[in-house]
Amino acid sequence: MAEVVVVGAGVGGLACAARLAAGGHRVTVLERSTVVGGKLGRREVVRPEGTYRFDTGPSLLTLPQVFDELFGAIGGAPPAMVPLNPVVRHVFPDGAVLDSCADPVEFTDRIAAALGPDAAADWQRLWRQAGRAWDASWRDVLRRPVDSPAALAGLAWRLGDLTAVAPGMTLRGLGRRRLRDPRLRMLLDRYATYTGADPRRAPAALAAVPYAELSFGGWYLPGGLATLADALLERFVALGVSVRTGEAVTRIETAGGRVSGVRVGGAVLPADVVVSNVDALTLYRDLLPTPRRLAGLADRSLAGFVLLLGVEGRTPGLAHHTVFFPRDYDAEFDAVFGGRPAPDPTVFVTVADDPAVRPEGHEAWFVLVNTPRHGVGGGAVDWNRPGLASAYADRVLSVLAARGVDVRDRVRFREVLTPAWLEGTAGAPGGAIYGTAGGLLRPPNRGPVRGLFLVGGSTHPGGGLPMVALSAGIVAGQIGPA
Known part of the structure; x- marks a missing residue:
């Protein structure tokens, strides 16, 4: 059994803490705010006409199977999820309206009705390529550690996978090659912003993002998406996780090339393992100054x-x-x-x-x-x-x-x-909405000293609720059971 300290109670930190506790570790979560959830925030406003409740972060949940697996691993059931149809309504500058959905055949029919049969045929061809990119990403990237560009390039992708991810091509370039209708290009470009990136510089492999959204659907949690943090917090009680809010970590302590604890106020809380759920920029600038790891983090998202x-x-x-x-x-x-x-x-x-x-x-x-x-x-x-x-x-x-x-x-x-x-x-x-790294390749989940791990939207595999939940699974797997 390891003494684990998780710094930050965003969804990635909560999910990782729950997995580690379910694996037999003793886990303490430290959160500088008075509430948990991180960017998965909420706001309640009481007015004479009644009460408004807002999600102040994510407003759409995708890849529900990721959360089914998470709650299967930590016990309990995920919060109720309601499928959305349309997933997104797109209103284009010329007034055309296109509703996306999780049925590829129906969505193709909707494209034909809204934008014409040529646009629908183009989308079908792009969809096949995006599906291959998704399959390669899901199999080889999103659920395993990727520690460097060389590691990503060295994955055993088949020739068809490499054709699908189109190395060297941007998402904008892919749209121009595959889609004649400028409105469909606009729709595709938007998915680069899901990673905080510019489609003119983002890799074509991000075509996997719309494929995932439109294959597995978009979902809403009644009462708001912040109820996901509530569900994770409920599991903490049964798993014996200690959650300390209002406590800011100011430094990660090391000794002999490995973590030894975290500094909170004037005291040091000992730890065998530290999981950082703060942004990688904050980690390597403030908590464990590592200048060489700061390159490219500040201005890209x-x-x-x-x-x-x-x-x-x-x-x-x-x-x-x-x-x-x-x-x-x-x-x-x-x-x-x-x-x-x-x-x-x-x-x-x-x-x-x-x-x-x-x-x-x-x-x-x-x-x-x-x-x-x-x-x-x-x-x-x-x-x-x-x-x-x-x-x-x-x-x-x-x-x-x-x-x-x-x-x-x-x-x-x-x-x-x-x-x-x-x-x-x-x-x-x-x-930064999706972490300061932006784009496809994020800082690795394993830190530069033994016993330090990174979880959340600023690290691999990226931002967004399902990605941070996947990062929690990767980190928990690297640490292993007690």
Whole structure:
């Protein structure tokens, strides 16, 4: 039995702690915030018309089999999951609307109806390639350690797999090669943002992301996705995990080339194993200074600007998730990765048809826009600058109005969450949504000293709820049972 300390109680840290405790280890989780969940946050707002409840992080769960396996390993059942159809409603600049779904045949028919038979035929060809990329990724990458680019290149992929992942090609290049309709290219480009990346630089292998979403579906948890953290916390009681909130780790201590504990306040908590669920940038900059591991972590990932809205009445034309695309997607990427809020951004709107999260006769809106990270200097924006957040919130609502959804006279409550807010509440450097590494290849799960492991969205295999849950499985496997 090892003494394990998990630093950070995001979903990756919670899942890893539960797996290790189920394997017989003695586990303590330290979380600097007063609540667990990390970026899987929630907000409750009480108003005269009733109570609004918002997920302030992920609003869509994919790959439900990952969570079935997780709860099978730690005991208990995962929270109830409700399938979404459409998974996402896409509203294009010309007014065309395309609803995605988890049935490939039905989705192809929807493409034909919305965009024409040539677009549908192109998507079918891309879909076959994306399926091969997914199979190779699932078999060889997502559930095993990948410690370096050389290790990734050295995997025993077959020739057909290499053709599918198209090494050296970008996701944008793949779209241009396979898809004639610019709207389908726009849809494909969006999936690069799932990893915090620019589609013009992101690898073509990310075509596996839409394949996974549209093969296994998108799911909602009644009451909000933050109930996933609640379910994990419930398992901690039975497994004997100690959770200490409001305790910030300031340093990881080492001796003889291996971890010896963590410093909390003025004391050291001994540990045989330390699992870091903080961002890799924070780990290697502050907790265990390792300059050579900082390269490429700071400036490569998207941040998010969020509006939480209480809206009176019901809004026609919206699905659970609706994406409103801009006329010029490249102009948006140029702005965001150039350190400027985009004047005409893609707008993501989530409106759950769930009585548990809204007053009767009202809607709880989560509105997300991709933005530059918070900070000072190249590629960043100081989101604490007076007046900036409010002015940009007004701009986002004006963009929605121009795209046919004007709710400005029905907003009864508005709260703005900037990248600076996410940095302060979840410890995400710059407010990076998917971890500072961005893209496909993340820092390895095994740290530079013995007994140190990394879990969560900033490490392999990447950001998003299923990926951080998979990282927990990888780390637990590396540590092994007691």
